[in-house]
Structure formats: C-alpha cells, structure tokens
Amino acid sequence: MRRSPHLPPTEQLLFQLALRDYDGDFRIWLPYRSSSMLSLLRNGAEIREGYLSDATCRTLLHDLEAYKASHDLPLIERTEAGRSLRYRVIDGDRIFDSLPGIASLYRDVLELVRQSDARLQPLSNQTASLNVNFTPPGGEYRWHYDRNAVTAILFLNTVEGGQTEMFPNYRVRLSRGKDTRIQRLCDNVLRRLARFGRPVVVDPVPGRMILMRGDRCLHSVRAVEGNTERVSVIMSFDPPGEVFHAETDLDSYLYSQKASARRDPNYRA
Ligand SMILES: O=C(O)CCC(=O)C(=O)O
Numbered sequence: 001m002r003r004s005p006h007l008p009p010t011e012q013l014l015f016q017l018a019l020r021d022y023d024g025d026f027r028i029w030l031p032y033r034s035s036s037m038l039s040l041l042r043n044g045a046e047i048r049e050g051y052l053s054d055a056t057c058r059t060l061l062h063d064l065e066a067y068k069a070s071h072d073l074p075l076i077e078r079t080e081a082g083r084s085l086r087y088r089v090i091d092g093d094r095i096f097d098s099l100p101g102i103a104s105l106y107r108d109v110l111e112l113v114r115q116s117d118a119r120l121q122p123l124s125n126q127t128a129s130l131n132v133n134f135t136p137p138g139g140e141y142r143w144h145y146d147r148n149a150v151t152a153i154l155f156l157n158t159v160e161g162g163q164t165e166m167f168p169n170y171r172v173r174l175s176r177g178k179d180t181r182i183q184r185l186c187d188n189v190l191r192r193l194a195r196f197g198r199p200v201v202v203d204p205v206p207g208r209m210i211l212m213r214g215d216r217c218l219h220s221v222r223a224v225e226g227n228t229e230r231v232s233v234i235m236s237f238d239p240p241g242e243v244f245h246a247e248t249d250l251d252s253y254l255y256s257q258k259a260s261a262r263r264d265p266n267y268r269a
Pocket residue numbers: 131133141146153164219220221232234
C-alpha cells in the first residue's frame with residue numbers, strides 16, 4: 001500500500017482511498033531554484049516576461065478604465081478561511097460584447113498555448129473563458145485550482161502586494177472528475193500541507209504572463225497593498241469535450257453577488 005509521509009491516520013486512509021482511482025499525473029513538488037527556469041511542459045507553470053509592451057498594456061488599461069466608468073462592476077466578496085475572494089470582474093460575455101482588444105489578446109495567447117498542446121481551445125463556457133480581474137487595495141483571491149487545463153494570467157499594471165502565489169503540479173487528480181467529493185477531500189489535504197511549503201511567488205509587472213496547468217496548480221493572490229487597483233487578464237483553455245459539472249454554482253460564486261449554497265463551489269455537493 002502506498003503511504004504518503006507526514007499525514008495523520010485519517011488523512012493517510014483518505015490518500016489510500018484516493019489513490020485507488022488516481023489517474024497517474026501527480027509529481028512531488030520541489031522548490032525551484034529560480035522561477036524564471038520554470039517550463040509549462042516540464043514543471044506545470046512558466047513565466048513569460050514582456051509578453052506585451054508597456055505601451056500596449058497602457059492602451060488596454062485605458063479601454064478597461066473607460067468600460068469600468070460606464071458599467072456597474074459590483075465587488076464580489078466571499079470570505080474563506082486563510083485567504084478570501086475579494087475582487088471585481090468583467091466576465092467573458094461582457095468582454096466579447098465590448099472589449100475587442102482583450103478578445104484579440106485571447107486569440108493570440110491561444111496560438112501560443114497550442115505550441116504546448118495542439119488540442120487546446122477556448123473554454124466552451126464563454127462567461128468563464130476570458131476574464132478581467134480588478135483587485136482593489138485590500139482585495140485578494142482565495143486558494144484554488146482552476147476548472148480548466150491551461151490558464152494564462154497576464155498582468156497589466158504594477159501594484160504593492162498582489163503577488164500570485166502558486167504550487168505547480170501539486171494535485172492528486174482522480175479519474176472520476178475534478179469536482180467530486182473525494183477530489184475535494186484530497187485537495188483539502190494538499191491545501192493544508194501547502195502551508196508548510198514554499199510557493200512560487202510572482203510579482204505583478206505590466207506585460208508579464210504566467211502560463212500554468214490551471215487544474216493542477218494550487219494558486220491564489222496575496223492582498224493588494226497601497227492605493228492602486230491590480231488589473232489582470234485571465235485566459236482559460238481546455239482540450240475539446242471537457243465537462244465540469246460544478247459549473248453553474250462556480251459561475252454564480254465568481255460572477256454574481258448571490259449567496260453561495262455550496263461548501264466549496266469548485267466541487268459537486
Ligand atoms: O489574478 C491572478 O493572478 C489570478 C486570478 C485567478 O487565479 C483566477 O481568476 O482564477
């Protein structure tokens with residue numbers, strides 16, 4: 001029987017149950033000497049410097065500020081143990097209607113990620129496929145895995161705090177689906193263990209882009225400090241035919257102010 005070290009008996013048992021239908025892709029996470037050495041294919045995440053120029057970032061920011069000034073973007077607040085979700089978001093439906101510069105960026109990044117996996121395509125769920133996150137001072141983003149295979153996070157400005165923290169390739173993925181209760185139990189164990197590990201920490205810098213295997217990389221955003229709102233573009237990709245059952249609840253949690261019934265909306269009840 002496989003044993004995972006440093007776990008109390010209940011969690012040992014859980015791991016043994018989980019590993020019975022484990023799909024074989026978990027690699028032990030080790031600290032990297034330098035985050036600039038990471039590669040999406042080898043390590044499950046990488047950082048691209050200067051994907052966009054400062055001038056292009058300024059143009060996109062300008063369009064986004066104009067959009068924000070003329071549309072209501074409510075603050076979404078979800079209190080969680082450890083790190084909460086507190087942000088504003090423009091979802092994909094609104095972006096495809098009104099922000100052609102961001103939609104065109106998504107098409108360009110699709111070409112880039114297809115170099116690592118030619119099957120990748122935009123997420124079929126348009127609302128979730130492409131987002132702009134505004135994280136105000138005091139805002140942050142909870143620890144989570146994304147629902148999709150590959151995610152690109154592009155920073156448009158510099159702020160104090162607001163670093164993205166991540167543990168790439170840090171998940172035991174079960175073949176039954178990424179939103180099952182047993183998957184949630186496994187993820188919770190790893191999340192607790194992550195407190196003892198050192199995440200890869202990425203400062204927001206205009207034009208810097210993170211590529212990650214979103215559904216294998218535990219990640220979050222540290223609280224934004226100072227007076228400037230952090231702006232990032234989140235682009236999501238999947239191979240064809242992927243199904244994510246918890247979709248409706250997760251969309252409501254992320255994009256509306258409606259109360260959330262789920263214990264954790266990333267998983268089925
Ligand atoms: O803005 C970021 O750095 C990450 C946000 C994120 O993880 C998400 O929207 O899923």
